[in-house]
Amino acid sequence: MEKEPRWLTAPEQAAWRPVAALLFRLPSALDAQLQRDAGISNFEYMVLSGLSEAENRTLRMSDLAAMASGSLSRLSHVVSRLEKRGWVRREPCPGDGRFVNAVLTDDGWAKVIATAPGHVEAVRRLVVDALSPQQLSALGCASGTILGAVAKE
Amino acid sequence: MEKEPRWLTAPEQAAWRPVAALLFRLPSALDAQLQRDAGISNFEYMVLSGLSEAENRTLRMSDLAAMASGSLSRLSHVVSRLEKRGWVRREPCPGDGRFVNAVLTDDGWAKVIATAPGHVEAVRRLVVDALSPQQLSALGCASGTILGAVAKE
Numbered sequence: 001m002e003k004e005p006r007w008l009t010a011p012e013q014a015a016w017r018p019v020a021a022l023l024f025r026l027p028s029a030l031d032a033q034l035q036r037d038a039g040i041s042n043f044e045y046m047v048l049s050g051l052s053e054a055e056n057r058t059l060r061m062s063d064l065a066a067m068a069s070g071s072l073s074r075l076s077h078v079v080s081r082l083e084k085r086g087w088v089r090r091e092p093c094p095g096d097g098r099f100v101n102a103v104l105t106d107d108g109w110a111k112v113i114a115t116a117p118g119h120v121e122a123v124r125r126l127v128v129d130a131l132s133p134q135q136l137s138a139l140g141c142a143s144g145t146i147l148g149a150v151a152k153e
Numbered sequence: 154m155e156k157e158p159r160w161l162t163a164p165e166q167a168a169w170r171p172v173a174a175l176l177f178r179l180p181s182a183l184d185a186q187l188q189r190d191a192g193i194s195n196f197e198y199m200v201l202s203g204l205s206e207a208e209n210r211t212l213r214m215s216d217l218a219a220m221a222s223g224s225l226s227r228l229s230h231v232v233s234r235l236e237k238r239g240w241v242r243r244e245p246c247p248g249d250g251r252f253v254n255a256v257l258t259d260d261g262w263a264k265v266i267a268t269a270p271g272h273v274e275a276v277r278r279l280v281v282d283a284l285s286p287q288q289l290s291a292l293g294c295a296s297g298t299i300l301g302a303v304a305k306e
Contacts, residue, residue, distance in 0.1 A: 005270035012281050015293030019280065020199070021220075022296040023183075027176050029303045046173070067174075117158035127172065128165050130302040131295055139295040140168030142288045143175040149283040150182045 026126065033122040038115040044078055045112075045119060048087060051104035052112040060093060061100045087111050179279065186275040191268040197231055198265075198272060201240060201257065205265040210257035213246060217255055240264050 008016060031042045038045070050067050051057050059067070065075040079102055082088040087108030093099035104112070128136060161169060184195045191198070203220050204210050212220070218228040232255055235241040240261030246252035257265070281289060 005273055006277060007273060008276070008281060011286070012289065015289045016276060016281060018293050018296035018300055021300055023176065023180050024196070024199070025303050026299060029306055030176075032306070043177070046177070120158055120160060123161070123169060124159060126302045126306075127299055128161060128169060130298055133164070135291070135295045135298065136165065136168045138288070138291040140171050142284055142292040142295075143171035145283055145288065146280055147171055147174055147178060149279045150178050153182055153185070153279075 029126055030119070030122055034115065034119060037118045038111075040111075040115065041078075043074075044082060045115060047075070047078055047082065047102075048104065048108055048112050049116070051088065051102060052109060054104075057104035057109065058101050061090070061102055064102055082108070182279055183272070183275055187268065187272060190271045191264075193264075193268065194231075196227075197235060198268060200228070200231055200235065200255075201261055201265050202269070204241065204255060204257035205262060207257075210262065211254050214243070214253045214255055235261070 027042055034040050034042055034045050040048070047064065050064060051059055061075065061079070062072060064079075065072040079088055079090065083090065087105055089103050089105055090100055091103060093101050127139075131139065180195055187193050187195055187198050193201070200217065203217060204212055214228065214232070215225060217232075218225040232241055232243065236243065240258055242256050242258055243253050244256060246254050280292075284292065
């Protein structure tokens with residue numbers, strides 16, 4: 001006999017609905033600013049800024065995929081686009097040729113520097129300045145807890 | 154003279170980072186369950202379940218776009234796929250032929266009924282049951298506030 005699904009209670013539903021909407025609308029809004037002002041997507045910006053903060057502006061493709069979203073094939077596709085625009089290059093890992101590194105070029109670094117102020121302004125307007133410090137901190141903690149549950153999948 | 158960007162402070166950064174990661178990883182995880190168990194994406198499920206809750210299982214395409222993510226062109230593309238699979242049909246709005254309605258078919262309704270239990274189980278495992286009721290409620294409130302800021306863009 002199949003177990004009856006544990007449907008969400010009314011308060012759970014009331015909390016989940018805006019979260020589900022947020023997962024679509026906040027990335028769309030962040031994307032819109034980046035596309036309009038910098039010609040790149042939110043995902044592309046995340047890859048470039050992730051590299052800009054890494055040692056030697058270099059990360060293994062597999063680590064970058066884990067950081068950015070979990071999908072190596074999606075990342076490969078995005079890095080190919082960034083390579084064509086001269087912002088990233090791929091090269092075999094010097095320590096172990098089985099791995100491929102992604103390296104931020106000088107042009108890529110300049111792109112991050114030029115793009116960061118507009119992006120951080122959008123993050124402030126939509127998230128950080130829209131919430132009280134207590135709300136922001138609670139949001140960060142809840143997000144961290146959910147990431148932990150996602151990592152166990 | 155250009156204004157210096159208002160960079161995030163350390164606590165703001167500490168809160169924003171997991172939120173930014175969540176925006177990529179939670180949709181990926183929800184997508185993975187739906188693709189594996191039902192052969193549809195999270196976005197497709199959101200469209201189908203939105204229609205299933207609407208009066209007469211019908212929504213204007215423009216209202217459905219606003220509900221689902223804001224982009225009518227993306228929605229059109231997804232609804233075309235759902236139409237091909239026999240779950241949705243499009244028809245002119247009876248009251249005003251300038252508008253197009255999306256209608257959930259009986260097969261589409263059956264698809265929602267079959268898909269909902271697995272999806273709600275994933276939402277419980279990754280979000281609702283992973284958080285305390287207070288955390289979940291705070292997350293819902295913060296998400297609602299951010300949606301309000303996004304709507305003003």
